[in-house]
Amino acid sequence: MFPAPFLLHAPDGFFSVPVSVAFWVVTAAVLAISVREANRSLEERTVPTLGVLAAFIFAAQMVNFQVAGGTSGHLLGGVLAAVLLGPWAGSIVMASVIAVQALVFQDGGLVVMGANIFNMGIIGTLGGYVVYRAIASLGRGWRWQLGAAAVAAWFAVEAAAVVTAFQLALSDTSPLNVALPAMAGVHALIGLGEAAITVAALAFIASVRPDLLQARERAIAAGGEGHAGGLRGALRSGPAWLAAGIVASALVVVVLAPFASADPDGLQRVATDYGFDTVAQANPYEILPGYTVPGLGGTASTVVSGLLGVLLVLAVVLGAARIVAARRAARLQREEASSTA
């Protein structure tokens, strides 16, 4: 029923109070800027528009598609909101969606809401929009713009996951050397679903109601083919997707590995400075001591063990999904059998 990636909707209790308060402060400051900018640029007609489109984001998160086994892909919506409404109004809409999900459906906590809004509503809209504009400005043409939106959507989900992992680690809720590879790895795949839906939705809107895209986007859409054919390059069949996901995860691991383990003391020091460092992390795994592989030195070793971690998480998720799917298939067959009998 609440299909938005659940690992990003943290309930109360998972982020420590210092982390929650710090992110409330940051979120409130950014949203204050959003409110000022939005009030300056929006007209009175946007009073109902923002509300109805917030309900749209909520409903759009219900739209899913089957990926493999029992897993499905769906939308978080940050980049889509930012491209359709502009980043400022987009962040207000996303913050409202997250607030209603927490207040009405208890999907995400109240004290931790600042962090949740930051991860999904601010990184997704403002961060995602920066990536989108930066890439879009480098090239011309319709396909390039859609590609930029795809990269931005993937980035938004991935960055949200990485920040969540750091928040969990700072809160002493999950060790960074487990949370970071797990969150980054899983969301590198989830981000592909986000990218696909975002791009297909934008392509559809551009072809049916190009006037609805913002003025900047309108010019882009007018020059293009106006249908989703250009997606062919970005979206391919299953195995290629999986390969792309693994490559993406690998990239993330390579980029983040130095942060994750070559310099764990950085985070440790931050924790000590803020006084919520209670326990030093010891090495839990005898198979990958210190998150390194014996016989390999330094960063290379971290990268290899990070990749192993990603593959392990992937295997667990796909395995669990397969079991669920098999159960469902068996149940369907039983139902069919009983209805024909």
Place this chain on the structure above:
Amino acid sequence: MSGLALDRYLPRESPIHALDARVKFLVAVAFILAVSLLPAGAFASIAIAWAAIALASGAAKLGPFRPTRNAFFALPFVLAALPLVFTRPGEELFALPLGVFTLRVSVEGLVAFLTIASKSWVAVQAALLLAYTTPFHDLVDALRALRLPTIFVTTVSFMYRYLAVLSDEASRMLRARAARSGSRGGRSGGRLRWRAVVAGRIVGALFIRAYERSERVYQAMLARGFEGTVRPRASRALRRREWAALALAAALLASFEAAAHLWIPAV
């Protein structure tokens, strides 16, 4: 209406339902904050907090254990804290030999994990109780009275108004897709790329319908005399009794927090 339960509000004649939404909202947030601040292993204190929820739920004529029963849905997130059981150094409880490597469960790790899980469970119950006893529009009015920027208040209240409409729209489109896409044994047809594009087009179509609806809503508002601002219901000042309730709740929570850190034994 779709299967989506859009409101958890359960109307009853009770003192908790009658309490001002501002007071309830502030007390719920303060309660969750107090629970979040409890030290690791403070299971006795967490049990007291849980008992307070059960009492309040009983007083609200919802049955004492309704929030407890319905708070399990947040538990999948405990996966995030599970690694603590193995990584937190401390006295070894037992070791799971798994062939090439051994998972060691430490007492400290288990305590930390159970603390996070039970705190979160009690916090979700507090949020549930707030939603059970407060109509959403009262909550929105409370947020307005607590000086949330107007643009958020109007966005949230319009969003809530059209949530059911757009969720229904989405589920109709999903039903139409299901009716037109063969699937057998739980497996959808088509290739992955095609399925993703179809989902994206549904989202696109949903956006267009939502946008067009928002224009009709705006026209209707103009026709009824809308002049650019939503005029809120006038909010009255808190009564003396409500201030007293707030002060009492604050005092109780503060002494509970102090007791939890000083006297109530933690594991």
